Amino acid sequence: MEEKFEGVLKQLSKKNLVYKKIYIIKKLREELPKYMPENLSKHVTVKNYLLKEKVVEIACENNYVKQEILFREKILLNALNSILENETINRIRIVS
Numbered sequence: 001m002e003e004k005f006e007g008v009l010k011q012l013s014k015k016n017l018v019y020k021k022i023y024i025i026k027k028l029r030e031e032l033p034k035y036m037p038e039n040l041s042k043h044v045t046v047k048n049y050l051l052k053e054k055v056v057e058i059a060c061e062n063n064y065v066k067q068e069i070l071f072r073e074k075i076l077l078n079a080l081n082s083i084l085e086n087e088t089i090n091r092i093r094i095v096s
Contacts, residue, residue: 017051024049024087028056028080035079036072040065047095054090056080066094 006026013020025046033041043065048057060066069076073092081088 020087021049021051024084027083031080031083032058032076035076037068040068044069049089054088055093056089056091057093057095059095069094 006023009019009023009026013023025048028046028049032044032046036044043061045059046056047059049055050057058069060069069092076092077089
């Protein structure tokens with residue numbers, strides 16, 4: 001069922017920017033923990049994706065996690081860009 005939902009959402013995202021944003025945020029929330037160490041992934045959530053600026057907003061629980069994300073920003077950007085076929089992410093913004 002979820003595979004069908006993701007397929008429908010992917011098709012709709014090609015036609016409508018709102019669905020595109022929903023699809024990208026859903027995909028990032030699923031995939032981001034795979035590219036981070038287990039102890040950090042528990043403290044990080046994807047909050048928003050800004051379509052025009054191509055910026056992912058990520059919320060962290062503390063400054064240690066924030067610093068680790070900033071150190072790994074290039075690695076995370078490369079990994080997340082490989083997941084999203086047509087969309088690219090230029091930057092990661094840390095929000096509280």
